[in-house]
Amino acid sequence: MSEEKPIIVLENVCKYFGNFKALTDVNLTVQKGARIVVCGPSGSGKSTMIRCINRLEEHDSGRIIVAGNELTDAVKNIDAVRREVGMVFQSFNLFPHLKVVDNLTLALKLVRKVGKPEAREIATRYLERVHIPDQADKYPSQLSGGQQQRVAIARALCMNPEVMLFDEPTSALDPEMISEVLDVMTELAEEGMTMICVTHEMGFARSVADQIAFMDAGEIVEIAPPSEFFQNPRSERTKLFLSQILSH
Amino acid sequence: MIFEFGLIFGSIPKMLTGLGLTLQLLLLSSFIGLVLAVITLLMRISGRWFLVAPAVVYIYIFRGTPILVQIFVIYYGLPQFEFIREGVFWPFLREPFWCCILALSLNAGAYVSEILRGGVLGVDKGAQEAASALGISKTQSFIYITTPIAIRLSLPAYSNDIISMTKATALASTVTLLDMTGVARTIVAQTFAPYEIFISAAIIYMVIAWMVQKGFGMLERRMSRYIKATR
Amino acid sequence: MSALAGWGDDYFWGAMVILRLFAVSLIIAVIIGLIGAAMKLSGNRLAQTIANAYTVIFRGTPELLVLLIVYFGAAVTLTAIVQSFDANVKFIDIPPFWAGAFAIALIVGAYMTETFRGAFLGVDSGHVEAARALGLSNFQTFVYVRIPQMWRLALPNFGNHMLSLMKDTALISVIGVEEIVFVAEMATTVTNKPFTMYIVVAFIYLCITTVITLAVMLLEKYANKHLVGGK
Ligand SMILES: Nc1ncnc2c1ncn2[C@@H]1O[C@H](COP(=O)(O)OP(=O)(O)O)[C@@H](O)[C@H]1O
Ligand SMILES: [Mg+2]
Numbered sequence A: 001m002s003e004e005k006p007i008i009v010l011e012n013v014c015k016y017f018g019n020f021k022a023l024t025d026v027n028l029t030v031q032k033g034a035r036i037v038v039c040g041p042s043g044s045g046k047s048t049m050i051r052c053i054n055r056l057e058e059h060d061s062g063r064i065i066v067a068g069n070e071l072t073d074a075v076k077n078i079d080a081v082r083r084e085v086g087m088v089f090q091s092f093n094l095f096p097h098l099k100v101v102d103n104l105t106l107a108l109k110l111v112r113k114v115g116k117p118e119a120r121e122i123a124t125r126y127l128e129r130v131h132i133p134d135q136a137d138k139y140p141s142q143l144s145g146g147q148q149q150r151v152a153i154a155r156a157l158c159m160n161p162e163v164m165l166f167d168e169p170t171s172a173l174d175p176e177m178i179s180e181v182l183d184v185m186t187e188l189a190e191e192g193m194t195m196i197c198v199t200h201e202m203g204f205a206r207s208v209a210d211q212i213a214f215m216d217a218g219e220i221v222e223i224a225p226p227s228e229f230f231q232n233p234r235s236e237r238t239k240l241f242l243s244q245i246l247s248h
Numbered sequence B: 001m002i003f004e005f006g007l008i009f010g011s012i013p014k015m016l017t018g019l020g021l022t023l024q025l026l027l028l029s030s031f032i033g034l035v036l037a038v039i040t041l042l043m044r045i046s047g048r049w050f051l052v053a054p055a056v057v058y059i060y061i062f063r064g065t066p067i068l069v070q071i072f073v074i075y076y077g078l079p080q081f082e083f084i085r086e087g088v089f090w091p092f093l094r095e096p097f098w099c100c101i102l103a104l105s106l107n108a109g110a111y112v113s114e115i116l117r118g119g120v121l122g123v124d125k126g127a128q129e130a131a132s133a134l135g136i137s138k139t140q141s142f143i144y145i146t147t148p149i150a151i152r153l154s155l156p157a158y159s160n161d162i163i164s165m166t167k168a169t170a171l172a173s174t175v176t177l178l179d180m181t182g183v184a185r186t187i188v189a190q191t192f193a194p195y196e197i198f199i200s201a202a203i204i205y206m207v208i209a210w211m212v213q214k215g216f217g218m219l220e221r222r223m224s225r226y227i228k229a230t231r
Numbered sequence C: 001m002s003a004l005a006g007w008g009d010d011y012f013w014g015a016m017v018i019l020r021l022f023a024v025s026l027i028i029a030v031i032i033g034l035i036g037a038a039m040k041l042s043g044n045r046l047a048q049t050i051a052n053a054y055t056v057i058f059r060g061t062p063e064l065l066v067l068l069i070v071y072f073g074a075a076v077t078l079t080a081i082v083q084s085f086d087a088n089v090k091f092i093d094i095p096p097f098w099a100g101a102f103a104i105a106l107i108v109g110a111y112m113t114e115t116f117r118g119a120f121l122g123v124d125s126g127h128v129e130a131a132r133a134l135g136l137s138n139f140q141t142f143v144y145v146r147i148p149q150m151w152r153l154a155l156p157n158f159g160n161h162m163l164s165l166m167k168d169t170a171l172i173s174v175i176g177v178e179e180i181v182f183v184a185e186m187a188t189t190v191t192n193k194p195f196t197m198y199i200v201v202a203f204i205y206l207c208i209t210t211v212i213t214l215a216v217m218l219l220e221k222y223a224n225k226h227l228v229g230g231k
Helices: A046-051 A075-084 A100-112 A116-129 A146-158 A177-190 A201-206 A226-231 A236-246 B003-043 B048-064 B067-080 B097-123 B123-134 B138-175 B178-192 B195-221 C007-040 C045-058 C063-085 C096-122 C125-133 C138-175 C180-191 C194-221
Strands: A010-016 A020-030 A035-039 A061-066 A085-088 A163-168 A194-198 A211-216 A218-224
Touching: A010 A046, A020 A218, A035 A046, A035 A116, A035 A201, A035 B003, A046 A061, A046 A163, A046 A194, A046 C125, A075 A085, A075 B123, A085 B123, A100 A146, A100 B123, A100 B138, A116 A146, A146 A163, A146 A177, A146 A194, A163 A177, A177 A194, A177 A201, A194 C096, A201 A218, A201 A226, A211 A226, A211 A236, A211 C125, A218 A226, B003 B048, B003 B138, B003 B178, B003 B195, B003 C096, B048 C194, B067 B097, B067 C138, B067 C180, B067 C194, B097 B123, B097 B138, B097 C045, B123 B138, B138 B178, B138 C045, B178 B195, B178 C063, B195 C045, B195 C063, C007 C138, C007 C194, C045 C096, C063 C096, C063 C138, C096 C138, C125 C138, C138 C180, C138 C194, C180 C194
Parallel strands: A035 A194, A035 A211, A085 A163, A163 A194
Antiparallel strands: A010 A020, A010 A061, A211 A218
16 A cells, blocks of 8 residues: 555554543554544543644643644644544534524634625535534424534535544434444445544444444553454453443 | 591502612613622632632622621721822712612622523533534533523523512612612601602512513523423 | 611610511511412412412512502501591601511512522422321421421521521611611711711611521521531
8 A cells, every 4th residue: 555644643642631641652543534433431531532633622741733734832833633533412502693504614614714695505505414404494402313413514514624533423312213324324434525533333343333442441452353343352442341331 | 547548549659750760770880780790700600719808708708797787888888088089980989879889789790690600600511512522612601601601591590689689789878879768768758658758669670570570481481492391 | 887886775775676576587588388289389370370470579669668558558548438537637657667577578578488488399299298198197297397397498598588588677767667767867966976876876786687697507507407518
């Protein structure tokens, strides 16, 4: 394979909350088009890791490089990284006081300086992509959880990011709504979107991921393609986790 | 004792001659107070100690002392100093009206800034994080996300504060102003019918309080469309 | 500050007066608040209507007017009653301290009513059901489950009501009680230093409200200690 430049590199990243070490020497390389699923027990640092990637958290040591920009205190770099990285949260985090379409267009107008009609056009296109073109003029509270999360995905996609980060996008959803969100994510993956996705949906991981990373106690314990990860987990901690998560 | 209802209705028109002054006190000091409150709030949340400290001290002093005492300090107290008597503000500070406006505004500023701060702190962190993740700057996020949500959250407490302000304007009568309470007190001094006259005044104040409450209630419902919305 | 020499005693005794007034009004206000809340929560239409009218009236009327109505109204009423027995009596004076205490208690009692009612309703009905399911009697449930939670819920508002009450005590200078505002007035006529004299009053109030605030904070910490730690 030709040496293409990876889009995200984490090198020996450490992160403390006070005295508590949330990330310990995390190393991760993400190539363009890669689909990485991150799993691991609650509190293992999954959210912290992906929040460091777009600087919602600041790492304390090590290097994080996204699309050629190293994340430092430099505001310019942070802005550059956030332009390339879209994020979807567990709790949707839609702007409650704005209609769906305005949720999508706000950043286009403020950050990308796109004109109003064009912004609306882009928003409509992405709402179609997540299969809810008819909800544009509703408020988030008028939608179901699954619809809200799809709006959140569309909102991130509007900015035309290189990479999408998902932090447990289906954990807050009622079971019957999980698949509508996973379907949208699968379509995205098929279109070649680079994504890092924290999830415990092992079916999704198996079919979509090309790498699965297992985190525990702030470390990436193991990272492997799905077949290997499920059939021959190397570490005991991974085996234990898999036995717990797959047993029901 | 005969309770004269006739006197109540007869005195309401007289009382209304003081209504203008009451409303002037209320509207002017609410407006100035709101401006002060926003400035104080921005200082308070600026995170810079030399802005935070004065804001905190200001709020602490004005919330910790009675408005009546503040009015007296300003109206009776300030002329003690020669530089005040010879200063440019003397034409205002010698007038009880402007002294009341000053005291009421400073008071409102302190209370309302705390109300607004409550609103700002009540805004869900998630929405702000989402804004950051989209590359929206801190300032833009404050203007487009935090402010509208915080205003909606502050509205009920703000409405109560305006009602408190309405009641506080009655203190103007203690420094010779003929607001509604001032008028009522002079009528009582002449007729010595305290129940009838004071109750008439109280009724008008209650009507004002009721209108403030209804008005803000309507505003709140308008602004809550995004919350109450049904599926 | 030398102007203050010789007035220390007067301020001290004045401060004692407002503290006594605070204590007396607080007790009456709590009693009124409990009765008011009980009436609002009772199934009785009449009781509810009376309690509702009470809270609406006393939250919508300026504190100063309530004081004037109680003070002068009581004087007129009592005079009329006494005169019906003995026509020679000209006028009955009401002790202004007690008129003030009642007036302030009536005002703050209206707020207490709402707070106590809210706290009663705020207790998770699941906890009450759980207690009943465990075999606790109605009374035991009330004492061991409801009261401890109620007071935790009521405490923040209760603290604010105490602060309002404290600040309302300044009003009684208007009806001639010899407290600290009165002392400042006297001292001003002698020394001609009004600012100094009224600032002392403000300072005394600030000290007292600070103590109340700190006390409430301590109580809240104590009341919420079971919530700290586990999220
Ligand atoms: N803002 C924070 N302050 C303090 N500790 C935090 C903070 N955020 C996360 N943590 C801690 O860091 C650890 C990892 O958290 P997180 O990354 O959210 O885990 P995960 O997403 O894998 O469940 C947890 O122990 C959590 O308590
Ligand atoms: Mg997490």
